[in-house]
Amino acid sequence: MSKNAIIIGSGIAGLATAIRLKAKNYDVSVFEANESPGGKLSRLESNGYTFDAGPSLFTLPSLVDELFEISGEKPDENFKYYKKNIHCQYFFNDGTKFTAWDDQDKFINEITEVFKINAKSVLEYLDKSKRKYELTSPLFLERSLHKVNSFLNFNTLKAIASANNLDLFDTLDEVNRHHFKDPRLVQLFNRYATYNGSSPYKTPGIMSMIPHLEFNVGTFYPEGGMYSITDSLYALAKKKGVKFNFNSPVDRIICKNGVVEGIITKNEEHSADLVVSNMDIVPTYRKLMPDQKAPEKTLSQERSSSALIYYWGIRKQFPELDLHNIFFSGNYKKEFTDIFDHKKVPDDPTIYINITSKEDPEHAPEGCENWFVMVNVPPNSGQNWDEMISITKKRIISRLNKFLDADIEKLIETEEMLTPITIESKTSSYMGALYGAGSNDRNAAFLRHPNFSSKIKNLYFCGGSVHPGGGIPLCLQSAKIVSSLV
Incomplete structure (x- = not known):
């Protein structure tokens, strides 16, 4: 007899978690307060114009492909995307214009011509960015940081042994100023702090691994726009039998004797063997579990x-x-x-x-x-x-x-x-913060709420407000972590 799982919220992490649990033979029901899925990854239409209302950058498309693969479907038949030949057009205050090409030769020619910098210096920076990502991703992004066995493996020991090369004790700005003398290049690479809603002058230098995803892996565009990610995953989940309940805000998570038993919506109880909240972690505790002891230190962290x-x-x-x-x-x-x-x-x-x-x-x-x-x-x-x-x-x-x-x-x-106010009202993101807790602390990765409850059995958490963080790739990773913990 299959077990019953309830997902609260149909953001990108909620959809991915539903698909992963369905692949593990759970009966999955999703409860969503809004009339359609997607959370921040939504769409807006106005007077003949169509806008992707939320996240606009698409990296690591393999994380989306994987959801089709584990469901027995062919990704390229259900979700189409292509690699962009230009990552971004940059305009500096002094009138400098710079095109960040995907083709490495064109990129190097452009950056050396515009900034009069040695190509070797840029390649060394991007190589170091790649090494940081490859060293830390298996621990910080792909596993729970709150389980002892995450630290008892070769990849973790390798990362710890290389800690001196991870720039944990310098800020991102310090790392970039040490490597680049041109303040425009420092500014360009400082901007990657905004990918997790932090300040380059406070967030640790390990965040210099983020450019690897663009310059070494690539940026992509899903045909039809970013909302097609939501559309395709929602269609996949429905095809596999996930049940969706829209306009159904959850009022309470039912917990008895340290075990989750289900949820309450509109005075109706829904029992479950496990519950996964894709809601921001702060309102999850404050609104859905007001009778449970909350991790106040975690919830009071600076917002992104x-x-x-x-x-x-x-x-x-x-x-x-x-x-x-x-x-x-x-x-x-x-x-x-x-x-x-x-x-x-x-x-x-x-x-x-x-x-x-x-x-x-x-x-x-x-x-x-x-x-x-x-x-x-x-944030508001x-x-x-x-x-x-x-x-x-x-x-x-x-x-x-x-x-x-x-x-x-x-x-x-x-x-x-x-605005921050409408972001909070539409997506329940506490204070309208885009990425949950901020990352202006070298210990931020360890301070984020885990993907499980240590006090309530069978209660899990996914999405941008918990480990490993905000943004589409990390939200998809959070779903993967939850699935591995169940």
Whole structure:
């Protein structure tokens, strides 16, 4: 007789966990508060424009392919993607423009020409990035850090033996300044701290392993946009018999005598042999288990950054832009001081623009582009967001006008918006933080909540607010870890 599993939330980690448990012959039911799956990985349509509303960068597609493979399906028949030949277009405050090519020869030629740097220096940095990733991934990303047996294997001992080469005791900025003399290159490689919502001036130097995923492995684009990841995994889960309950917020997790017994929704009890919460770990304890002793030290950790996102339908096409575009601030350190120390929107924010109509023209009317315009901001702690939104929009438009020699405001045909407040209300992400707890601490990986409860049997956790962290690849890894623990 098969066992019954309940998943709370259908974000990317919840979908992946449902698929993995179904492959282990569990009867799986997913309860989702919203009317559709995906969590942050959602889609927005407005006046003929289509936007990927959440995550916009796709790396390590093999983690998605694996879900089809373990389900007995062929990935390329169900989920199609391709490798991008340009990772990102960079625009610096001094007028420098840089194209990060996927082709290594083109990339090296471009970076040496633009920054007048020795190619060997860049290749050494990326090689070290790769070695850090390969040393630490088996421990920090693929296994639970909260089980003793995770540390009793060759890969862990190898990583510990190489600890001096992992830059654990320097900040990412210190690592990059030591390696690169050009402040523009330091800024370029410092930006990878934002991939987990942290500051390059505080997060440990081991985060310099992140560029490996782009420059050595590659960036990819799923046909149809990022939401096609949600679509394909939802279709796979349904095909395999996972039951979905939408518009069904969970009120309580039922725990008796240290064992999970199910959930309560709309005054109705649903029994289960195990429960997996894909909800942010803070509201999981505060709202769903108020009678259980919460790990206060873990829940009180500093939150990661959040975002202000403007979805603009632009009545023009800009050939100098690509899928991913970064417009750097003039004072990067002050930007992160504003976010993490002063808890305010930066006066001079770095601007990220994602344009999926570059890859899928049907995402915008003919001759137009769909701009996802994002700046990093602090999580919500009671700031005057109405004022900040208005001021920030003016600053963004003013800077883009200079970079692109255009009057952007006159080109905006439609506008939608996402703020820390709406991020929290739509996805239950505590304080609107994009990645749960922040990573401005060298011990951050060990401080994140584990993927299981040490006090309540058969209760598990997946998603960006728990180990190993936020972002699509890590959320998929969290599902894999949960499956291995069950």
